[in-house]
Amino acid sequence: MIKLDVATNMDVRILDHIRETDTNHSVDSMFGKLKKDVIGGGRSSVSVPDVTLEEVFAYNATCRDMGIRFNYLLNPLCLGNRDVLPEEHRKIVAFLDQLYEGGIRWVTVCSPYLLKIIKNRYADMNITIGLYAFITNLQQAVQWVQMGANEITMSQSYNRNFPALEILLKTLKDEEVNIRLIANNGCLHECPFAVSHGSAASHSSAEQDESSSQYFDYNIINCYNRKINTPDNILASDWIRPEDLHYYEELCDKTGNHRLLMKLVERTKSTDFLIRVIDAYRTQHYDGNLIDLFNWIGNNGIDTGNDNSQYLALLQSGSVDMKSFVRYSSFFDIPQVYLDNQALEGFIKHFVYGYHCDQSICWMKNQDPDKDESLYCSYCHEWRKKTLTINQSEYQKWSKGLAKLKDDFESSRFFHAEVCGE
Numbered sequence: 350m351i352k353l354d355v356a357t358n359m360d361v362r363i364l365d366h367i368r369e370t371d372t373n374h375s376v377d378s379m380f381g382k383l384k385k386d387v388i389g390g391g392r393s394s395v396s397v398p399d400v401t402l403e404e405v406f407a408y409n410a411t412c413r414d415m416g417i418r419f420n421y422l423l424n425p426l427c428l429g430n431r432d433v434l435p436e437e438h439r440k441i442v443a444f445l446d447q448l449y450e451g452g453i454r455w456v457t458v459c460s461p462y463l464l465k466i467i468k469n470r471y472a473d474m475n476i477t478i479g480l481y482a483f484i485t486n487l488q489q490a491v492q493w494v495q496m497g498a499n500e501i502t503m504s505q506s507y508n509r510n511f512p513a514l515e516i517l518l519k520t521l522k523d524e525e526v527n528i529r530l531i532a533n534n535g536c537l538h539e540c541p542f543a544v545s546h547g548s549a550a551s552h553s554s555a556e557q558d559e560s561s562s563q564y565f566d567y568n569i570i571n572c573y574n575r576k577i578n579t580p581d582n583i584l585a586s587d588w589i590r591p592e593d594l595h596y597y598e599e600l601c602d603k604t605g606n607h608r609l610l611m612k613l614v615e616r617t618k619s620t621d622f623l624i625r626v627i628d629a630y631r632t633q634h635y636d637g638n639l640i641d642l643f644n645w646i647g648n649n650g651i652d653t654g655n656d657n658s659q660y661l662a663l664l665q666s667g668s669v670d671m672k673s674f675v676r677y678s679s680f681f682d683i684p685q686v687y688l689d690n691q692a693l694e695g696f697i698k699h700f701v702y703g704y705h706c707d708q709s710i711c712w713m714k715n716q717d718p719d720k721d722e723s724l725y726c727s728y729c730h731e732w733r734k735k736t737l738t739i740n741q742s743e744y745q746k747w748s749k750g751l752a753k754l755k756d757d758f759e760s761s762r763f764f765h766a767e768v769c770g771e
Contacts, residue, residue, distance in 0.1 A: 351594045351601070351609060352377035353630055354420075354529055356616040356623060358651055359400045359408055366624050368415060375631045378418035380457065381405070381616050387437075387444045388463075389425040389555035391481055391547065393564045396617040397554070398651050406451040413452070420455040421448055423463065424479035425551030426544070429558075432462055445470065461496060468497045475499040480531060481547045487517055490528075500527040502612065505536055508587040509700035510707065511600065518604040530597075532589040532611045533626060535643035537575055537582055538711065542568045563663065565677065567758050573646065573683060574751055577744065580737055581713045583688065584729035590639065590690065591629045593697045615644040622649035639690040646683050670765055673757040676750050684743035692736045699728055 350373060357363055357379045367376050382390050384399045405421065412419040423445075431437035441463075448456065449471050457477040458464050467474050477500040478484065478493050485504040493501050507514055508530050517528065536543070546568035553560040576582050589597075594611065601607045613626050626642050629635040635642060663669045700706070705726070712727040757763040 350375060351598055351611055353627065354378045354380065354610045354612040355627055356614045356618075357381040357408070358398050358616050358618065358620065358623065359404055360620040360623075361408070361411065362620050363623055363627075364408075364411055364415065367417070367627065370628065371631060373631075374416065376417055376627065377610060378420055378455070379412055380420040380422055380612075381408070382422040385554065385556035387431075387440050387556060388423045388428070389551055389558070390422040391424050391426070391479065391550055391554070392617055393550050393553040393560075393566070394556075395553070395562070395564050398617075402447065402451065406453075409452050418455050419453070420457055420477055421453045422457045422479070424457040424459050424481060425554060426459055426481035426547040427551050428460060428463070429552065429555070431555075431557075432460065432466075442466070442470070449474065455499075457502075464496055464498065477527075477529070478502060480504070481551070483544070487513070487520060490517060491520065494521065494524055494526050498526060500529060500610075502529040502531065505531055505534065505587040506539060506707070508532075508589055509697070510704055511596075511701050512704055514597075515600055515604060518600065518606040518609065521608075522604060522606040527608045527610055528606075529610045529612045530589065532591075532613055532630065533642050533644065534614055535583070535586045535588050535640075535645060537572060538585040538587055538706070540572070542571055546572075565763070569646075570680060570751070570755060570758065573680075574755065577684065577686065577739065578748060578751075579713050580686070580739060581711065581730045581733045583686070583737060584696075584733045585711050588639070588643065590693060590697065591633045591635050591642070592690075592694065594630065594633050596697060596701050617651060618644075619649035619651045635690050637690060638686075639688040639693065640686055645686075646681055667765065670757065670763055673754070673763040676754040676757060677763075679750050680747075680754055682747070684747050685740040687738045689736045693732070696732055696736075 353376050355376055355378070359381055383402060383405065384397045385394045409419040409421075432441060445467060454473060455475045455477065456467065457479045458467070459479045459482040464476055467476060476498055478498045480502045482493065482502070483504055484490050484493060484501055485506060490501055490503070503517070507517070521528065549566070549568060552558045553564040589611065597609060601609050611630060613630055615622070629642055641648065664671060664674060709726040710724050712725040712730050760767050
């Protein structure tokens with residue numbers, strides 16, 4: 350049975366639901382963090398609910414009593430060199446001491462230096478390596494394990510790469526290390542914005558960074574532009590259906606390595622969303638729109654308790670363009686997208702038995718490649734035509750606003766820094 354590693358917004362009702370329904374103990378671990386802290390994480394503070402450190406410690410204790418690991422996130426892509434500035438370094442170490450004294454024994458990092466500091470300071474602290482370490486191959490995975498990692502999160506390019514995953518499981522079979530795949534993030538396949546987006550989100554999650562209170566996400570605009578204007582990208586995204594977990598279980602049986610976990614996001618979402626995701630992957634079944642399980646705009650957001658005064662101050666001072674700001678706000682009202690989960694039965698077999706995504710280019714809607722057609726793969730394009738629909742009336746209005754919004758950012762009009770003469 351594939352174990353699950355589940356995001357939490359720190360609502361105890363999630364734990365109550367797991368206690369009542371998860372009779373097979375499929376939930377192995379949970380992860381979360383404060384809205385802001387001195388180190389930061391992988392999500393902007395403006396999208397994360399506000400909890401106290403005492404609430405985190407209490408949640409950790411309840412998880413421990415239930416036999417569930419709780420993992421505190423210290424996983425920014427970039428620390429902004431604060432780890433090598435003397436005063437900032439001492440603040441980081443002081444916060445690590447707080448976590449340890451509060452009972453935290455699992456943390457996620459993406460920094461080799463942070464890993465070494467923690468391992469040197471606390472003999473019984475376990476470390477997960479996060480997605481923003483971008484572990485994309487066997488060599489990198491082995492080196493993180495050699496540095497002391499107890500758990501590694503593989504790049505999402507591994508999700509459907511069964512040949513590479515098999516080699517990884519075989520190689521690490523005799524190591525005391527867990528391997529995680531993120532099942533429901535829905536990120537673009539080989540996303541060109543991944544590093545930029547991860548770095549931006551990381552800085553905007555650190556308490557001392559100004560963007561932790563006002564953050565404009567240019568990367569997500571590009572993400573949804575590519576997903577909705579060219580919806581083949583949604584099929585090509587490296588998600589894993591709940592019904593397809595058995596293929597990963599069979600791979601574990603084949604290699605004799607059963608330390609593979611499915612990481613389920615998203616801690617910026619509501620309790621109803623998180624329970625829906627847990628139940629779908631716990632039972633390995635979901636009827637309806639697979640998008641319902643994704644980290645997707647519009648899917649059960651949560652009240653983050655944000656103070657919007659900084660955004661208001663920007664508008665009042667004229668620091669940002671009013672029309673651009675309105676378009677940015679409207680962008681998040683995206684058109685309805687329906688991906689028929691049951692119609693996707695059999696989709697995964699192409700990757701299980703004939704993976705070649707690392708040797709081909711995705712052929713997308715309305716694309717007419719003038720190069721060697723043998724380089725292109727239209728598999729996801731064909732499946733998109735029979736499984737995915739978009740509300741066209743909503744799409745027409747939204748796409749016009751999106752085009753203007755992209756231009757607002759790329760011309761610097763959003764920030765009143767457009768080219769002279771425009």
